[in-house]
Amino acid sequence: MTARYDVTCIGNAIVDVITKNEESFITEHGLVKGAMTLIDAERAEALYAAMGPGLAASGGSAGNTAAGIASLGGKAAFIGKVTADQLGDVYRHDIRAVGVDFDSKPLDPKVPGTPPTARSLIIVTPDAQRTMNTYLGACVELTPDDVDEAVISASQVTYLEGYLWDRPTAKEAFIKAARVAHAAGRKVSLTLSDSFCVERHRDSFLSLIDSHVDVLFANEAEIKALYQVTDFDTAVAAVRGRCEVAIVTRSEHGSVVVTDGETHVVAAAPIAQLVDTTGAGDLYASGFLYGFTRAFDLAECGRIGSIAAAEVIGHVGPRPLVPLAKLIA
Template sequence: MKKYQVVGIGNAIVDILSHAEDSFLKDAGIEKGIMQLIDMDRAVDLYSKVGPAREISGGSAANTIAGIAQLGGRTAYVGKVKDDQLGAIFAHDLRAQGADYDTVLAPKSDPQETGRSIIVVTPDGERSMNTYLGVTEHLKVSDIIDAQMQDAEWIYLEGYRFDGPESHDAFAKAINACKGAGGKVSLTLSDPFCVERHRDAFRTMIQDHVNLLFCNRAELMAMYQGLDFEDALAKAASEVDILACTDSENGAHILSGDQRWHVPAYPTTVVDATGAGDLFASAFLWGIANNYDLEVCGQMGCISAAEVISHIGARSEANLKDLFQKQGIAV
């Protein structure tokens, strides 16, 4: 048995969550519903304009790893923070969930700071993310430890992490170490604009290395341009062993070989859509690592997504296993 069921690699970010009306987005020059990369000056300016806010450890893959840990999975995370206040918050929160986190801190002397995402949540629950990457952009090849990747059943790669000077090489090192030791690779496309920036690199990785692809409808359509949704699903499924595509209130589509399942969404009141895809992936990966059928993995994913969007923050507040059991899933 390997030490880890899943090791995630991504942007180590602290989320700064605030509520505002749509008019605020227009006045502040924020494009609704997407992740925009910003610099330090823009981060400071936006922070001064938003209303009361909560600081919560985030980052897409880190949220997924935290969810797996909360479910009792054996898991670890790789992502860069600085030896500063936000960096300490990030590390503490992740370790408190039960995940291993040992990435070397950027020193206090580094001119950049720990990354943060200023997330403005509008009344419809949609989140608009304004992300300053800071030191997490500079995750190095040397931060990828071969032994850790070799000791993982799965690695989980965050598409957002492709924005960085050594990112592609770092991912390649992780993939080679994991697959060389018999492990498997999962990838989340993260965001349609992320796909636009890295489509060719993503496509090569998907075709050559990815066993399990996570995406939502918009990301899938951005990746497979010119195809309608059904054809895009079929094309993606032909390139990976398993495709898990979420579709908002329409649930999720799971495809593997010639099999396909549609899993309905679970009813909930949307308070903050942040983390829906992250928590779907956490339950899905936990399910695969514990030998559940793919349809059940999708059901657990949709239950987890429904839980996380029912409150502020991108990490679950309820016991997910209890929620699974209430829906008739034996865990």
């Protein structure tokens, strides 16, 4: 069956608020540098007030990946939960405007107890590291009912965001999506998202990978955390053969693409200046999956991923500012 979509991404629909701050801001507010920390509504309001002026942009890891697929010239869809409020309207407009189909039903803000649309407060320090403090709001309301079986069946790859694994209903949604995808002869991809996320869910992630995942994305810290090792080569050996393809990104050291019988070491793409690492892994996944859905060889998929990642870390914000299709031509 011909695929309608190259990739459908399932994840947290989050509006990012990004500010540049000195290192002292991290210490003063007790933030965990370089990580994503979940916060409640009260903490979100207090931190937002302290951050000062910022750039608001629709983000969320899987949403960024979907936007990258579209920027490369691919066809992408997104499944995620927002509320029909101001930020929800912003999110829906932004992701559709870049060419991604997004038809998930929003929550009704008039219903008592309905949480607002999620937001991630991102502090970028002078070393370009981003520290994320995320209020998940409406994101946690995603359920299996939000998984459109027709969309999943019509997608070459269904891409799952590890951050969403915190909620039982989201886990059920992931399993449903994976089963629908495989029943249609499609592929399933997972990003581990964050080493703290891996620590919370190691056993269930390992089970998910072994049972449902064809293409795994992780960075060096995440893959080490998953297998509880301190050596990179040991972690690579542990993941080899657990799924069809495993991709481990290593910042300026590029990436390693592993199958049961192959290893491809891919160099990082050159950049003029490192400004903000927000979205680097998300856009790498965009590039890799764009190539993967076109049956490019794995080293070429990694090269496209590196180019996409290099574009997004050269400016503030989690999504490309120039058409990625031009950069890979």
